[in-house]
Amino acid sequence: MRTGPMPPAAEPDRAAAGTADGVAGHQQPVDAGRRPRSLAFGDMTRFLLDRRWPVLVLWAVLTAALAAGAAAFPGPSHDDFTLPGSESGRAAGLLGGPPPESPGTLVVSGADPGAVRLSLARITARLGAVDGVTTRPGPASDDGRVATAGIDYPDAETAYRIKNMGLSAPGVQVDLAGDDFADFTPGGLTEGVGLLAAAVILLLAFRSLLAMLLPIVIGVVGVVCGRSMLTLLGHLVPTPGFAGYLTIMLGLGVGIDYALLVVTRFRTSLRERLAVEPAIEAAMRTAGRSVLYAGITVILTAAGILFLGPEQGGGIALAAGCGVLMVMLAALTLLPVLLRLIGRRIDRRAARDGRRTPPAARWGAVVQRRPWTTGLIALGVLLILAAPALDLRVGWSDAGNRPVTDTTRRAHDTLARAFGAGAGGPLILVTAEKGDGAPGGCAAPLAAACARAEGIPGVAKVLPAGEQAALVVPDTGPQDARTARLLHRLRADLPAHVLVTGSTAAAADYAAHTAARLPWMVGAVLAASILLLLMMFRSVVVPLKAIAVNLLSIGAAYGVCVAVFQWDVLGRGTGGPIDAWVPTMLFVIMFGLSMDYEVFLLSRIREEYLRTGDNGRAVREGLAGTARVISAAAAIMFCVFAAFGAFDDRALQIMGVGLAAAVLLDATVVRLVLVPAAMQVLGDRNWWWPGDRRAAEPATAPPAAPAAPPAARGPW
Template sequence: MGGGRGGAVERAMRTAGRSVSFAGLIVIATGAGILLLGPSLGGGVALAAGCGVVMVLLASLTLLPALLVVIGTRIDRFALPGRAARSVPWSYRWSKVVQRRPWTAGAIALVALVALALPATQLRVGWSDAGNRPVTDTTRRAHDLLAQGFGPGMAGPLVLAAPATAAAELRAAVRQAAATPGVAQVIPAENGADRAPEAGDGAAQAPAAGVREYAGGRVALVIPATGPQDERTEQLIHRLRAELPAPVLVSGSTAAAADYAEHTADRLPWVVGAVLLAAFVLLVPVFRSLVVPLKAIVVNLLSIGAAYGVVVAVFQFDVLGQGTAGPIDAWVPMMLFTIMFGLSMDYEVFLLSRIREEYLKDRDNTRAVADGLARTAAVITSVATIMFCVFAAFGAFDDRALRVMGVGLAVAVLVDATVVRLVLVPAAMEVLGDRNWWFPGLTFRRLTPGQKRT
């Protein structure tokens, strides 16, 4: 390995460059998990995210090293005064504090994360509407007036649809729907003389009871007694679909939103499982360990769980009293998980790669953790601060879905860069000691031929 600027760049690429490569691959694999929603729903997002990461990765591994060689020492020409001062960083001292009482520090961090995550057990997905906007918004006031005058279900009617040849079945479905508990009224579209009023649950009479041929079929409207975001409305949709005669279908924006919410909820465990498996497979050869990847995945899940809990408490339970309580938009939990897991793994790979480099020097786990944290804390804190400010800015938007996403990401970054990276990770690695770097000997030799067993 040569000296000078070329040697420095080469050494950086053999260490930091390797970490950047694997971190980029993990982010791509995480984003690809969205494909489990189905190509038509998640394909575009996954492709866009993956292409963006690939471009940044290629620039980091090709353009950046070339520029560093060309620029050389001139890169420090405008360095801040005192930057090179030799002093013990605060992160090193903090790591030593945590490592002196790792069980206590780890327990406190774990309790805090679990407490933040508890509301997530009550997560309910759905869709935002005008009723979730600020009370000063004109669309919110119009929504409230409509609900007061005509009932909450008027904002999200259900559509009964049938082929043009199934007029009799649709008329029967209209009568049955009108008598179903939870239906405020049925408002079929007009069709000439066919006008007999239908209503249910003592609601006001509907203006017409006929059906109308539309686009080759026939339709009628069902007004629920509850609002579009109410769980009872979702139950009503399932009941009507189970009881109404074929070939009558229950559709409309409210039913479609409920279907999408159920679809994402069913797919979320598969996305999480696929992402975790891909991350583990990619992290094992990076750290030459089975324990470190497992620990990295667990702590990342804790920080994401804490973000979910805060989002549920603030937006679903409305603990801040903003008057915007409602279910979490169906796309948010999956997007929040994939984005935050990728970002968290960037931190984790950066930190643990440095710790491993220090550990390989003398096999001293305690010193390696303290030195690794000291050498990476400033970078991680700076990057986390930038991302926190960007994500928190979304909290000022009027659109509730964007606010949910922004607050969730901001909380996840804050928790990940403080409680997790500064307390839980050093405490856990101190408790595990040399067991952090355990790896089966045969598999290790196959993965890293010619290297000593760690």
């Protein structure tokens, strides 16, 4: 609400400014002697502004201490997704550790078998000269055109040295198999691309260098603190290696967005002739309050991954929570102080902004004239995009999903041609009994199980692998649905004391585990979101509508992921199942981010509704007042996530593309079309609240000052 013109140099009474500006989503009539419910935000802001230098020093010390601690005490990474209580986990326990798989394999192939053998001998001799590296003879193809050798090495740094030794020989092709030899994007490159794109968008949106820099500073400070906190807490909570990238991805995206919202509202208040400190207080009571609710929503929804179990979901939930928590705190405490130091220099040209009606206002009028038509079109688009999600198949990425330029992909393809498609992911039979002189050194029960397995359709061969284990090589590849059916057939037909494990079996067990826990996780996330929205908007219809449209946008993002990565519609030759942990993580994160935009839009709509009592006008004004900032925020988040879609790790690619698609659809089809159309159709029923007519009726407020042209109200 405008406070009316006043001289730019005037310093209005703080309490008066606090009651005049209103609260996003909660403007209620202020009775005599009753404090507005949001005054706590004003108290907190004044507390911070009065102690701005100690706040700056505290953030500087906190950032330096966390970064130094993370550098001095890096936490270990846990990338083993084997479930302890599953059959694959019990089998690994019988073996005393992971299944017997070589960390690396040298693959030499060529047309001349003699040249292949000679080249293999020379290259293994070179590798044997490297400290800590040993080689073992491996199988060769029947025609001698493919020969292999196992490579044992102490750490990833040694693997990097091996990869860069320039292993080659005339007349043959030399490749390396093993995750440590795969190509990976250099650290910082992806993050730098996302930050650069964010800076360009902010500069175009603000047309001010200072206004552009503030959100980036908040995002970077929050991410540094969140990433460092995750590293330190990794000593207490098992955390996968990719968790750090998840913290950076989410922290940069939501951190810059949160700061963008506060800075935009601050500039709007300055344009309404408020002094600097009252403008900051107004921004924090409105945009800051929305940031608090949005951040808590993202953290709570991300915590839903804990329903997979502490060992499987704890590290992932911690990664998301650390990033979002620290950027939220930076936006709520550090940003007001920086705004106070910069003051009116943030926007010297604000008074010369244009006076034309914002495009969003004209678009809102179009949607409101044809709410059923526009709403059904938006719904149809989302349903079409979501259709591929019905074919979602989970599994585990391997070298076969990497680009053909990667040495591990070439090695994978060579081994598949030479030894069969199932050679890259054999199923492993394990028994607790030791060898007793049976053929091949196997225990007699295991030998009997091997003989029985050889007669099962889909088994190419069975090979002994020690006293307690044997390898079952399927006819089909690890990601083929027929291999999963073979796994279930083996477990059903073999004796109970013979367990089946291996990477393929572990992936199947993990997928079954997530599928069983998924209803509980989804229910908890939805319940937490509904409770937060009920508390914020005091409406029954708004939370239910928000849940419905968010689920639609998430389904559409799932469909995009299936089409791109499982169906391989882009023709990259990297198609395969979606990694088993990705759908659950995508759901909780996408739902939280969708709630961000829902909170930002509905806060402004409710503010206008409580001021005017006209639902149609409130929807139109709310859309016009938030479309620009939501579009800019979504563009920033889209660029950050899309940059991670270019990562070499396929699981992170899926995360980046899925989140980018969700943000793009949410900020366009959902927020610009479906939500305003649905709210126009529902009318005043949007704000129904049982037993409290005041929550569904407009407040009796003093007459507002003459409305300024829409452009002068700013983009918030």
